[in-house]
Structure formats: C-alpha cells, structure tokens
Amino acid sequence: MIAVKRRVPRPSELAPLLRFRKPTFNRTERRLQAAFTIEDLRRIAKRRTPRAAFDYTDGAAEDELSLARARQAFRDIEFHPTILRNVATIDTSRTVLGDAVAQPFGIAPTGFTRLMHTEGEIAGARVAAQAGIPFALSTLGTASIEDVKAANPYGRNWFQLYMWKDRDRSMALVERAAAAGYDTLLVTVDVPVAGARLRDSRNGMSIPPTLTLRTVLDALPRARWWFDLLSTEPLAFASLDRWPGTVAEYLDTMFDPTVTFEDLVWIKKQWPNRLVVKGIQTIEDARAVVELGVDGIVLSNHGGRQLDRAPVPFHLLPDVARELGTETEVLLDTGIMSGADVVAAIALGARFTLVGRAYLYGLMAGGEAGVARAVEILSSQVSRTMRLLGVTSLDELGPHHVTQLHRFARGGTGRHR
Template identity: 65%
Template sequence: MVQRQLPNPAELLELLRFKKPELNARTRRLDAALTIADLRTIAKRRTPKAAFDYTDGAAEGELSLQRARQAFEDVEFHPGILTPAPTVDTSVEILGAPSALPFGIAPTGFTRLMQTEGEVAGAGAAAAAGIPFTLSTLGTTSIEGVQAATLREPQGPVPARNWFQLYVMRDREISYELTRRAAAAGFDTLHFTVDTPVAGARLRDKRNGFSIPPQLTLGTIINAIPRPWWWYDFLTTPKLEFASLSTTGGTVGELLDAAMDPTISYDDLAIIRDLWPGNIVVKGVQTTEDALRLRDAGVDGIVLSNHGGRQLDRAPIPFHLLPQVRRAVGDDFTVMIDTGIMNGADIVASIALGADFTLIGRAYLYGLMAGGRQGVDRAIAILRTEIERTMRLLGVSSLDELTPAHVTQLTRLVPVARDAAGAVTA
C-alpha cells in the first residue's frame, strides 16, 4: 500500500521556481536555440525565401552538401576512461598566431543580404571570441570597413585577426588591387580560391529568381508580408552592393561567370604570392595530388573544401579526404577543412583526424539571420559548448591530445575497386 497524505504547503512552495521573464524577443528566441539546427529553423522563419535558400542551398541536386553532412554524422567516437578532463583548452596556433577556438568564420558572399549587419556582425563576433574572420571578395562590407569593425571590438581572449578570400578575376588588376588593400589593412592571411572557374548550377536561386540586388516582384512581396523586419532593414540601410566590385545586377551565376576566369593557373598563384606579404593558403583543394603539389610550391597551407557543395556537385567529401591528405603532406604543413560543419563534434572529429583548423560558413549565417550580431555570438557559443563537452566526454584536456584513434569514419560510400587499366576488380 502506498501511504498518501495531503500536500504540505511549505513543500509546494519549494517546488515553485518562477523564471524571470525575458522581455527582449531577440534574446528570448536565441536563448531557446540549443543547436545550429535550431538557429537554422529561426533563420528560415525570419528570412525571405530567396535569401534563405541562397544561404541554405547548394549546386544541382545538392548531393555534395548532403554527403558532407552525412560524413560527419557517420562518426563513431572512442572515449578514454578514467582520464578526467575537468577543464579543457580549446585554443590552437594557426598560421603563426593563436585562435581561442579551433574554428574561424569562412568567407561568404552577399552577407548583408541575409541580415543587414552582415560582415560587421561576423567580424565583431569573431574578434570578441578570439577567432579569425574571413572576408569574401564578394562581401558587402569593404576591407577597410571590416578592419574598422574589428578594431572597435573590445580585446578578446587573443588578438583579433582578419583573413581575406581572393577570387582571381578576368580583369587581373582588380584582384591585384584587392590584394594590396587587404595587406595595407592588416589582414594576415589570404585564401587564394581555386574551385570557382565558373559558377555552379545553384538551382534554388534560379527557381526563386534570386538576383543581386533583390528585385521586388509579386512573389517576393507576398513572401515578405510575414517578414516585415527584413524588408525594413533592407530598405532603410545603405544600398546592398559588392564592397569590392563595381558589377551588380543579375543572378549569382551570371555575376560569377562575368567576373571569374577559367584560365586561372599556377602562374596566377605565383603573382599573388609575390604581392602578398603574409600567409597564403589555397582554398578549394579536392585531391591528394593537388595538396602535395601545392605544398611543394611553397604555399603556407590549404583548405580542403568543395565550396560548401555550391560548385561541382558530387565533388569529394573534404572530411573523407582529410586523413589521406594528412598522411601524404606530413605533420608540418597546415591543412584546414570546411563544408558541412554543423556541430562542435564535427570540429573535434576533424582535428582528431589531422586538420589544423576548421571554417564555418552556413552555421554562422544561420545565427546572423536568426538574430544579427547577437545571433552570431550565439552560434559561436553553441559550437564552443559542443567542442568543450565532446572533449570532456572523450577524456582529453587539450586539442593536442586528440588522435585518429579517437574517431572512426563509418563508410556508406565505398569506391568501386579498379585495376591499373581501369577495369572493375572483384
């Protein structure tokens, strides 16, 4: 028999713990976001379809992006036991300077389109967190504007630093002048991007009639009705245009095809190397052979990347490529990775398998769309918490303690075995 009694009023009072209500709607919705996926849900609700799909989408069937994310989900961790890690050190040394976390913000184009604070929010949040911020050639804030935003930010846990991502244009002098300006503004690393000879087929953009600047049509007006805040920001802030280029008007593909040059070569890399005084890394590497050739050419590092799945669909998965590239180039060459990172555990797995550093793109933009600068801060905080928790559960106190033994890449896509002549083997 269960003994029952009347509730004790004093005990009931102990159970009543009312949380102080949060009156700020932005803070309230961001506090409720526990994952990057939560931020994506908020971003989709608050952003017009064309702008959200430009961020969220990829090329053609979007297989490269799906596979990249699946690769991170298909990770099995191997924690150590009786190896307590009550505190963890998430800092790394990357390209000659510290970062408080093993990730930085990747270059993204048209960023003020997603939310009006754009690159200023990203650069400020990165500086506050002590991680690098990378400005895109197709950014909507100038090189000098990003540097000013960084300098306005109170000193973070490590000195703030900015990186610049360079496309080689048909008019080479544009690229050369951007290189000089970034160096003069104190940017310390240049990402020489090699995976965009022409634009990928971003079908969501075509179906949405997405253009730069956005055009007011019946469809966009209808889509804007439940999102008046986005249009208020868009119409009451400076004109949305490229900060580093004078060409605007047209679809993203048309703009890229007009500006990019499919004849880019190692000769162009050598010219930029001579112009650039700081670190130079090549972004968009997708084979071990190219990684070795670039190492031997004297660059400071590479980024294994398929451009977030936005260029060649069915391109190699950077996370799958990582272990073999690390073995091939050795331990003394900087290897970074992007594409598909949505969780701090993805970052930990990448470091364990040989990456020196990682870059986040969509994860940061989901935060930006969800809540401007405050949303970017929230995205960084979510990833930081996930990194720290994963490290503690693995029983490691610093990133240096992570090894390939901590991770197994479970395989869904197994290449067909072929002999030297290309014939399928049993």
C-alpha cells in the same frame, strides 16, 4: 495490490518545487535562448528570412548531393572515448598559421552577407574579435575591407580572393587587404565557373533583391527583414556597386576559367603575409600546391556549391593529413554543423576548421547576437566533446579517437579507421 495513501501536500513542501524563470522581454534574446544547436538556429533563420536570401545560404549546386554527403560524413562517425582522465580544465586554443586562436574554428568567407541580415560581415567580425577566432572576408563581401578591420581591429582578419578576369581589379583588393593588416590570404581555386545553384535560379536571386509579386508575398510575414534592408545603407560590395542580373549571371562574368598554377605562384609573390589555397579536393592537387610553398590548404568543395558529387573533404582529410600534415597546415570546411564535427576533424588531422552556413544561420536568426549564439553553441560543444573523449587539449586528439563510417567509400561500404 497495496493501496497508495494520499495526502494534501503542505505549502512548505511545494515552495522548493516552484521555480519561475525571469521573463525575457527582448524577442530576439528569447528566440536565441531557445536555440541549443545550429539546426535550431537554421529553423529560426528560415522563419525570419525571405526565401531567396535563405535559399542562397542554405542551398548548394544541382541536386545538393555534395552538401548532403558532407554533412552525413560527420554524422557517420564513431567516437572512442578514454575514461578516468582529469578533464576539469581543458584548452581549446592552438597556434594556426603563425598566431594563436581561442577555438579550433573560424568564420569562413561568405558572399552577399548583408542579404542575410543587414548587420552582415560587421556582426561576424565583432563576434570573432570577442571570441578570439579569425574572421574571413569574401571578395563578394558586403562590407569593405577597411570596415571589417575597424570592427575587428586587434583580431585576426583573413581575406578570401577570387581571381577575376580583370586581374588588376583583383590585385587592387589584395593590396587593400595587405595595407589594412590582414594576416592571411585565402585563394579560392575551385571556381573556374559558377556552379549550378538551382535554388537561386528558381528564385531569380538578384543583387540587390528585386520586388516581384512573389517576393512581396514572401515578404509579408517577414516585414522586419525588408524594413531593415530598406532603412539602412544600400548594399555595397567589394567588387561592384550594382548588378542588374542574377547572382549566377554575375559570377559567370567574374570568375576566370584560365587561372593555373602559374597564377598561384604570381599571387604568392604579390602577397606579403601567409597564403592558403582553398578548394583542394584531391591529394594530388594538395601535394602540388604544397610544393609551391604555400602556408596552408583548405580541403573544401565550396560547401557543395560548385561541382555536385565532389569528394567529401572530411573523407579526404586522413590521407592528406598523413601525407602532407608535417609540411603544411591542413584546414577543412564543408558540412560542419556542430562542435563535435570540429573535434572529429581535428582528431583526423585538421589543424583548423572554417564554418560558413553555421555562422550565417545565427546571423539570420538574430544579427550579431545570433552570430554570438552560434559561436557559443559550437564552443560549448567542442569543450563538452573533448571532455567526454577524455582529452584536455587539441594536441591530444588523434585518429584513435574517431572511426569514419563510410557510406560512399570507394570499392564498397564499411568501416574505415
């Protein structure tokens, strides 16, 4: 055995090895710098947000199988990279619904957003403006149609419509969105009644949140959240000023179970710009709404928040894109937690994707800065995945780049191309 000779290193040899990071004194910035994935942001959000608000964002319906399966579907893919391509410069932009977007994802409509963080939708709209991506405001948003437009005056604003039992009140919102210059209406069609969101029921989730012994104890380590809530403007909703019951009770009073295809035709006549139907879960329904002349469809099971065990949108995507992709624009949401997920969806035929929880985890983790970090993470993952696949533009992506590995394939398990 050869003995290793030891010596005392010279100071000049140590100097290049000693590199100290400049300290970051801003605690929010320091937290966000340590987040490298959306899951990292989720863990930060869980620490900083009261349980009821976090669970409203994080949870889904009943046993939450739809959400788990949707996320698993993206994990169960196999990429097929091409090599020796010049990918020094790539282009992540494309035209979606008649106008340009800088990335193949936008911010999905989410309800009660200021419950997650007091900056709410305004933070999302500002980041969307900076990133060159669309921002979608929910009927259940906690910022007004006009305030969101002011936060994103030159970017793309979309409005998501729930058809209420009070049709006049619903269409009054649509008229306001048109007057404010929103370019796209997302009509959500998978909510005849509210899904059984058991976390909300168990938490007694109400709007605004109520102080009980349980919520007070939960708030003790999250005092900043409560301080922000109580020291800023009271929560205001596009649809109501205050509701004394739980979220689930409110949704059941609002959603209209009588909405049909005829109502969709009627809405289309009222809206002067692009109309997209959100909540498509079968190829038959996709074909039916396309025949009505809509500008696009969103394959979505509402983030798993409505019918548990609903079809996984990512599994449905290839067939819908193959049959209808030349007739309409096919968008996709549910389960997206990384830029690689976005790239896989584009490769299998989606024109565009929407992210909801991914953006909200960033919002809860750090307000507007947290949303910016979420968009930055997704954007960098999109670019890196494209380079590793050997493509320089979104249009170069195709089904040959991705294999879906189905755990829940009809008729058995196996590989699917």
